[in-house]
Amino acid sequence: MNAMNQDRKTLIVANWKMHLNVHQSSLLLHRLSERIKVHRNIEVVLAPSMLSLQPLALEIDRRKFKLSAQDAYFKDEGGYTGEVSFAMLGSLVQYCIVGHSARRIYFGETLEMVRDKVQAAIRNGITPIVCIGETKQDRDAGEGRRVIHDQLTTALMNVTSRDLEKVVLVYEPVWAISTFDGILAKPNEIEKAIAYMRMQVRELYGERAASKVSILYGGSVNDQDVRGYLEVPGVDGALVGAASLNYHQFSAIVDVAYRMRLEV
Numbered sequence: 001m002n003a004m005n006q007d008r009k010t011l012i013v014a015n016w017k018m019h020l021n022v023h024q025s026s027l028l029l030h031r032l033s034e035r036i037k038v039h040r041n042i043e044v045v046l047a048p049s050m051l052s053l054q055p056l057a058l059e060i061d062r063r064k065f066k067l068s069a070q071d072a073y074f075k076d077e078g079g080y081t082g083e084v085s086f087a088m089l090g091s092l093v094q095y096c097i098v099g100h101s102a103r104r105i106y107f108g109e110t111l112e113m114v115r116d117k118v119q120a121a122i123r124n125g126i127t128p129i130v131c132i133g134e135t136k137q138d139r140d141a142g143e144g145r146r147v148i149h150d151q152l153t154t155a156l157m158n159v160t161s162r163d164l165e166k167v168v169l170v171y172e173p174v175w176a177i178s179t180f181d182g183i184l185a186k187p188n189e190i191e192k193a194i195a196y197m198r199m200q201v202r203e204l205y206g207e208r209a210a211s212k213v214s215i216l217y218g219g220s221v222n223d224q225d226v227r228g229y230l231e232v233p234g235v236d237g238a239l240v241g242a243a244s245l246n247y248h249q250f251s252a253i254v255d256v257a258y259r260m261r262l263e264v
């Protein structure tokens with residue numbers, strides 16, 4: 001018996017970030033397809049670079065994998081040189097990561113931009129995977145809770161209760177991400193932060209919505225420690241960066257999630 005919630009699907013998301021060209025992406029998909037079976041109750045989501053989405057959409061077995069973009073622009077069309085809109089992605093992807101800390105930190109993405117991206121995703125039938133998390137400086141300054149509160153409430157500002165069912169949240173403390181500080185988060189820290197996020201959702205949308213919303217954990221998750229993270233009460237899956245680029249590791253992560261679902 002473990003803490004996994006039966007009513008909520010387990011989501012394992014591979015964030016390939018700015019790695020792998022089209023050929024390499026296709027190769028990794030192929031390797032993963034050989035190892036990962038179709039699992040009911042587990043959704044395996046691949047987020048390759050924008051460039052690889054179209055070719056992967058043609059190759060992918062949609063029973064095994066769903067596709068996600070890593071970001072998109074909130075306007076549907078217009079003179080926004082260099083951007084790709086959620087409207088353009090609508091037929092290609094089921095998900096889009098929104099508000100990843102790399103976007104917030106390196107590309108100046110504001111709370112309001114994240115809010116507008118969440119809206120644009122929903123408007124175009126794409127499930128936003130909304131990343132929420134404090135930096136090490138925020139934490140050291142005792143501002144962690146406030147940052148989580150502000151990021152979560154603005155991201156959901158214009159989301160109706162019906163649309164909330166199409167939103168996935170991630171608790172991803174920036175200090176735990178491998179490319180930032182890579183400090184491993186302790187289970188009780190994750191449990192508290194996720195309980196706090198669920199409480200925010202409860203205050204905004206009520207008990208039923210709070211018990212239905214999926215909240216993932218992200219930050220240096222690998223095949224060795226994924227079980228520990230998925231065992232944390234309230235965690236519905238993982239957003240995996242570095243370890244998702246290695247097919248042995250990523251398929252092992254999916255396998256752990258699958259076995260844990262069977263144990264429930």
Ligand code: PGA
Nearest residue numbers: 177178219220221241242
């Ligand atoms: P990591 O990345 O697993 O390499 O820490 C997670 C993320 O940034 O989404």
